[in-house]
Amino acid sequence: MADPVLDFALRCPKAELHLHIEGSLEPELAFAMAERNGIRLPYADVDALRAAYDFADLQSFLDLYYACADVLRTAADFRDLMLAYLARAHADGIVHAEIFFDPQTHTARGIRFQTVLEGLEAGAAEGLARWGISSRLIVCFLRHLSEEDGFATLAEVEPFIARIHGFGLDSSERGHPPSKFERLFARCRALGKPVVAHAGEEGPPAYIYEALDLLKVARIDHGVRASEDPALLQRLARERMPLTVCPLSNVRLCVFARMEQHTLPQLLAAGLNITLNSDDPAYFGGYLGDNIRAVQAAFHWDAATWYQLARNSLEASFASPAEQAGWIARLDADYAALNAA
């Protein structure tokens, strides 16, 4: 490859910490599942579905994302979905992925939580066997639904709690502040699990404060609107709070008109603990490698910046200190080889 810095950024060991497995459903796979499950998607073919990926905001994306998730019916569907994602992740140097899934999207359609979990775990086990890629599952609550609905979902999750590595909050952000879920997240933490939340994607900086102070999150998902609040930037930097930023997602959902207008450079300059992620790669123009290429084309970062981003992702993961140390040793070796070349 002609550009050694980009080559390093693409190949070095890294973690993906913000990935919705339902958002990795490629149109080809969606149509294959629709056919085998006897479902009609409201699009003529793969091209017509892809042509609908023209979003004005988060809600316009979510409407399509939930409609497509209807093809996921059996444990085999969830397994295939997971394995397809892990294949792409492995190709992008990802050694560890923390994967969101939305149980309410499936249980509301009559699919049992256990079916979803077993399918995802089967895919994860196969990904580990084939490529050595490690993964963890994070249950996300849909914030457009009530806290009561979230508690009912948590009751379905609890028999399987040892197999769940954290809890998150996603879906329509505006009008659904983190404070709506304060009691639910207290219960998740009492179960001994770390919690994360989408905040400051479309919502205001106040939602980021609420995620920190009321939900007591270990990471902020997105958080890009923190750039509007200097005091918040200072706090996030001081606390070394990880932000799982998803650049292509932000452009596709019109948070920023162009990649060049993304606030990533400001967030980095403010000393924030930034990680890069793909969010919903089937819908937003690509996987982590595509995000890295798009960001590098816009900002031309040096190898030290890419090293730090990869390191941040490994250190902000919920993997054990021993696992992290092993991956960081490999990252350090790759970085030393680049600098020696």
Ligand SMILES: Nc1ncnc2[nH]cnc12
């Ligand atoms: N980018 C995103 N924001 C909020 N909820 C989501 N669910 C899937 N992708 C999401």
Ligand SMILES: [Zn+2]
């Ligand atoms: Zn997300």
